[in-house]
Amino acid sequence: xxxxxxxxxxxxxxxxxxxxxxxxxxxxxxxxxxxxxxxxxxxxxxxxxxxxxxxxxxxxxxxxxxxxxxxxxxxxxxxxxxxxxxxxxxxxxxxxxxxxxxxxxxxxxxxxxxxxxxxxxxxxxxxxxxxxxxxxxxxxxxxxxxxxxxxxxxxxxxxxxxxxxxxxxxxxxxxxxxxxxxxxxxxxxxxxxxxxxxxxxxxxxxxxxxxxxxxxxxxxxxxxxxxxxxxxxxxxxxxxxxxxxxxxxxxxxxxxxxxxxxxxxxxxxxxxxxxxxxxxxxxxxxxxxxxxxxxxxxxxxxxxxxxxxxxxxxxxxxxxxxxxxxxxxxxxxxxxxxxxxxxxxxxxxxxxxxxxxxxxxxxxxxxxxxxxxxxxxxxxxxxxxxxxxxxxxxxxxxxxxxxxxxxxxxxxxxxxxxxxxxxxxxxxxxxxxxxxx
Numbered sequence: 001x002x003x004x005x006x007x008x009x010x011x012x013x014x015x016x017x018x019x020x021x022x023x024x025x026x027x028x029x030x031x032x033x034x035x036x037x038x039x040x041x042x043x044x045x046x047x048x049x050x051x052x053x054x055x056x057x058x059x060x061x062x063x064x065x066x067x068x069x070x071x072x073x074x075x076x077x078x079x080x081x082x083x084x085x086x087x088x089x090x091x092x093x094x095x096x097x098x099x100x101x102x103x104x105x106x107x108x109x110x111x112x113x114x115x116x117x118x119x120x121x122x123x124x125x126x127x128x129x130x131x132x133x134x135x136x137x138x139x140x141x142x143x144x145x146x147x148x149x150x151x152x153x154x155x156x157x158x159x160x161x162x163x164x165x166x167x168x169x170x171x172x173x174x175x176x177x178x179x180x181x182x183x184x185x186x187x188x189x190x191x192x193x194x195x196x197x198x199x200x201x202x203x204x205x206x207x208x209x210x211x212x213x214x215x216x217x218x219x220x221x222x223x224x225x226x227x228x229x230x231x232x233x234x235x236x237x238x239x240x241x242x243x244x245x246x247x248x249x250x251x252x253x254x255x256x257x258x259x260x261x262x263x264x265x266x267x268x269x270x271x272x273x274x275x276x277x278x279x280x281x282x283x284x285x286x287x288x289x290x291x292x293x294x295x296x297x298x299x300x301x302x303x304x305x306x307x308x309x310x311x312x313x314x315x316x317x318x319x320x321x322x323x324x325x326x327x328x329x330x331x332x333x334x335x336x337x338x339x340x341x342x343x344x345x346x347x348x349x350x351x352x353x354x355x356x357x358x359x360x361x362x363x364x365x366x367x368x369x370x371x372x373x374x375x376x377x378x379x380x381x382x383x384x385x386x387x388x389x390x391x392x393x394x395x396x397x398x399x400x401x402x403x404x405x406x407x408x409x410x411x412x413x414x415x416x417x418x419x420x421x422x423x424x425x426x427x428x429x430x431x432x433x434x435x436x437x
Contacts, residue, residue: 061183073112116182128147169194183248187204206248254292258280288308335353336355391436408422
């Protein structure tokens with residue numbers, strides 16, 4: 001096959017499901033017969049991997065954890081069920097922080113917890129409610145206590161009773177409480193009320209991960225992510241659209257009156273993007289998606305615009321490349337593509353018509369490889385930016401990275417859906433060692 005014909009064939013593998021050839025490694029170079037004999041080549045041992053993660057696993061601060069529910073759970077035995085396990089990236093084992101012990105005479109009625117700080121010095125905050133039975137005529141006494149632990153000690157670093165910030169407020173019913181992890185402290189949402197049965201200002205209070213003090217608050221309930229908190233905010237009175245982004249320290253960094261929703265934070269290595277859906281006030285039916293860069297504190301430009309047509313777009317981040325898939329959006333003119341944050345150009349771009357004609361049921365991207373499931377059930381792994389097919393099947397699919405480890409999906413249904421199990425494989429030389437399929 002001529003070089004020109006070969007170059008034309010390779011990108012077509014992303015379009016045609018019947019491409020069957022897989023790329024073979026180059027032949028080994030022959031050694032001279034006069035060379036001295038060499039020792040038998042040793043095979044490097046496989047990279048360490050973890051057992052399958054628990055179903056409630058989450059990522060935070062460069063690691064993975066589970067057993068730490070952020071929604072309040074009412075139960076007398078709740079601390080028997082709340083057993084955080086935090087992955088130690090250095091040992092490859094899960095560490096178990098200590099659990100609070102309440103004073104004698106107090107009966108536990110509920111609890112929740114959240115992580116804070118960074119992977120090098122992870123903290124865990126528990127919020128525990130108790131009831132001390134009263135003796136007539138004395139009433140029962142309820143109390144909410146915050147406990148701060150690290151992963152090194154069995155004793156709390158700090159214990160503090162949670163009290164309303166002003167005398168006219170009291171603690172709200174616990175059903176709406178949420179506790180979210182951030183780098184500066186835990187965000188407590190919907191904790192206070194003015195006595196009228198609904199949560200009152202402040203709707204969000206950030207408790208420090210050093211002494212549990214309330215370091216800042218906001219009148220609106222937060223939608224909290226690891227490195228950002230978003231609040232409903234519009235500079236025009238009476239409007240319900242708009243949002244403001246604030247850092248975990250409380251610093252406001254971005255506000256837009258036409259934001260419809262702040263959807264996700266995408267984190268991979270040094271890159272941190274916030275995915276935002278925007279609805280133009282001049283045209284309510286015109287929605288778009290944009291990405292805010294937390295490093296530069298600005299909206300990134302993708303192609304010739306800072307917006308991508310449509311809402312409900314799927315997006316992932318890997319190795320400095322942003323994969324955006326708009327095929328499931330009913331108001332987008334975009335297809336799918338991979339935008340290179342370093343070169344500021346598309347490594348792959350398909351418009352709406354091209355994407356529709358490919359008969360693809362599922363797409364995933366990681367490490368310059370596109371995992372494609374076609375409508376007929378056939379599979380393909382495409383290497384970018386050349387867009388050549390390198391495999392027609394896979395049993396393991398990497399999909400995310402934390403500090404020195406890669407998250408891998410095993411037993412993925414052909415049509416997409418929940419993985420049978422998720423494991424972590426330790427990187428080698430700074431990269432996922434495989435297998436890639």
